[in-house]
Amino acid sequence: MSKTGVLLLSHCGYSFIEEVISNAATRGLESFVLSSLPLSANNHRIQELQEKSAWFALSQTHALTWQDVEQVMQELAVQGYHIVCCLSVWEGYRTLMAKANQILGIADMEPAQVELLLNKYELRQQLHQVGLSQVDCVLLDEHTWANLQASSKPAFVKPVTGIASYGTFPLTADKSWQDIEKIQSEIATDLTYRSIFSANRGFMAEDYIAGQEFSFEIIAVDGEMFVVAIHEKVEIDESGSAVLENACVTPPIHLDEVQLQKARAWTAQIFQELQLQWGCYHLEARCYNDRWEVIEINPRVGGALISPSVSILTQGVSMTQLWLDNLLYQKPEEKLQQKARLANFDLGTETYQPSAMSSYFRVYFAKPGRISAIKQVNCCLEPDLVQVSLKTGTEVVEMAREVFLGQVLWAIPQNKTNELLPKLIIESRNAIQVDYE
Ligand SMILES: Nc1ncnc2c1ncn2[C@@H]1O[C@H](COP(=O)(O)OP(=O)(O)OP(=O)(O)O)[C@@H](O)[C@H]1O
Ligand SMILES: [Mg+2]
Numbered sequence: 001m002s003k004t005g006v007l008l009l010s011h012c013g014y015s016f017i018e019e020v021i022s023n024a025a026t027r028g029l030e031s032f033v034l035s036s037l038p039l040s041a042n043n044h045r046i047q048e049l050q051e052k053s054a055w056f057a058l059s060q061t062h063a064l065t066w067q068d069v070e071q072v073m074q075e076l077a078v079q080g081y082h083i084v085c086c087l088s089v090w091e092g093y094r095t096l097m098a099k100a101n102q103i104l105g106i107a108d109m110e111p112a113q114v115e116l117l118l119n120k121y122e123l124r125q126q127l128h129q130v131g132l133s134q135v136d137c138v139l140l141d142e143h144t145w146a147n148l149q150a151s152s153k154p155a156f157v158k159p160v161t162g163i164a165s166y167g168t169f170p171l172t173a174d175k176s177w178q179d180i181e182k183i184q185s186e187i188a189t190d191l192t193y194r195s196i197f198s199a200n201r202g203f204m205a206e207d208y209i210a211g212q213e214f215s216f217e218i219i220a221v222d223g224e225m226f227v228v229a230i231h232e233k234v235e236i237d238e239s240g241s242a243v244l245e246n247a248c249v250t251p252p253i254h255l256d257e258v259q260l261q262k263a264r265a266w267t268a269q270i271f272q273e274l275q276l277q278w279g280c281y282h283l284e285a286r287c288y289n290d291r292w293e294v295i296e297i298n299p300r301v302g303g304a305l306i307s308p309s310v311s312i313l314t315q316g317v318s319m320t321q322l323w324l325d326n327l328l329y330q331k332p333e334e335k336l337q338q339k340a341r342l343a344n345f346d347l348g349t350e351t352y353q354p355s356a357m358s359s360y361f362r363v364y365f366a367k368p369g370r371i372s373a374i375k376q377v378n379c380c381l382e383p384d385l386v387q388v389s390l391k392t393g394t395e396v397v398e399m400a401r402e403v404f405l406g407q408v409l410w411a412i413p414q415n416k417t418n419e420l421l422p423k424l425i426i427e428s429r430n431a432i433q434v435d436y437e
Helices: 017-026 044-052 066-078 091-104 111-118 120-129 142-150 177-189 257-274 306-313 319-328 332-345 414-430
Strands: 004-010 030-035 055-058 082-087 137-139 155-159 203-207 212-221 224-237 244-250 279-288 291-298 357-365 369-376 385-388 404-413 432-436
Touching: 004 017, 004 066, 004 091, 017 030, 017 044, 017 319, 030 044, 030 066, 044 055, 055 066, 066 082, 066 091, 082 091, 082 319, 091 111, 111 120, 111 257, 111 291, 120 137, 120 203, 120 257, 120 291, 137 142, 142 177, 142 203, 212 257, 212 306, 212 319, 212 332, 224 257, 224 306, 224 319, 224 332, 244 306, 244 414, 257 279, 257 291, 279 319, 306 319, 306 357, 306 404, 319 332, 357 414, 369 385, 404 414, 404 432
Parallel strands: 004 030, 004 082, 030 055
Antiparallel strands: 137 203, 155 203, 212 224, 212 279, 224 244, 244 357, 279 291, 357 404, 369 432, 385 404
């Protein structure tokens, strides 16, 4: 066995580890996995990850710390292993990954840049100051909450640092400050997610951003950025205390050539301003009357089925693979090759080669209750990928965040998209059917 590999940081036994291990293997590399302790119901993940990786370590708690990563890097070195780079798709470990890469001499985001993107309040202020956002924001306490609720300006509430749409909702008259306190106590008992909020930056509110929502999947190589895909969110549900993002299509259906070019130029301005030179990004934004506003910039690959969806568009290269390659190929001639490949995917530019395929996926969320049956129903097109993450018998409790039930991905030949997509958007709502007791 080769002793050269990639250090992968897994959160509670997950974080797309199988996908990234297989990406590393296609580049002839082993995988060294460091995982935080899985929840007791998922203890089977320990053995599974042990079997799938060349080297495995487990931390004592549900969240990794820098000490854990540092210690593992030392142990691997002592045992004669060579780490070529570090990767983690879990947002809570993005700073640890950046620190590890800094030590390994691999070009990546700087830890301080990661921290800025994860702080939605600081990020909004910085973009506002240079005219790249028109949205006002405020940190929330009982006083600022009351002022905002008394004003007529529509506002949106979210944690300053958060994921999985935890506690994200429009500030309407029926909501109260106690709702925030309730969400905070829920976060405190959520063993998987609470570490994301441990910096305790509290909640913020900002102007409600109207418009159609898109996400930009971006790779930056040595100061040049490439928009590998734009996903249009064709269905969003704002009804609860978490905004659910239900269905996405790429290439987008509501942006014409001119709008694509404008969007591309706007993302380049943001990257220029924030000096984002290297890495993989999932930039979420809304477009209203031809004006773009950032929702957030994730310093990582997008969640749900974004990575395999990119793979359909590029006919074989997933977003996690592009991210790994970004860390692996940094020599001058390698960088040129990477840039040339990425330029073909880069929407809104002259080098863009239109894809032969479109991709559409839908995410299914669970409702509170005990699941008595889950079944899959056929649509007008065979799916490319079906993932169901909950089982019959599972008791789902009410949460202020997304509770994933499953997700399904379809690959649509470009020349059939106009005909099939409208049908699929409707039919796919019932592609996974769940009965509750
Ligand atoms: N200012 C805003 N105005 C209107 N809607 C917003 C605003 N901010 C966020 N949203 C909506 O709420 C969703 C979740 O917000 P955000 O992306 O900031 O949180 P998150 O927890 O990081 O989400 P995720 O990890 O699921 O992407 C957004 O995708 C968007 O639909
Ligand atoms: Mg988001």
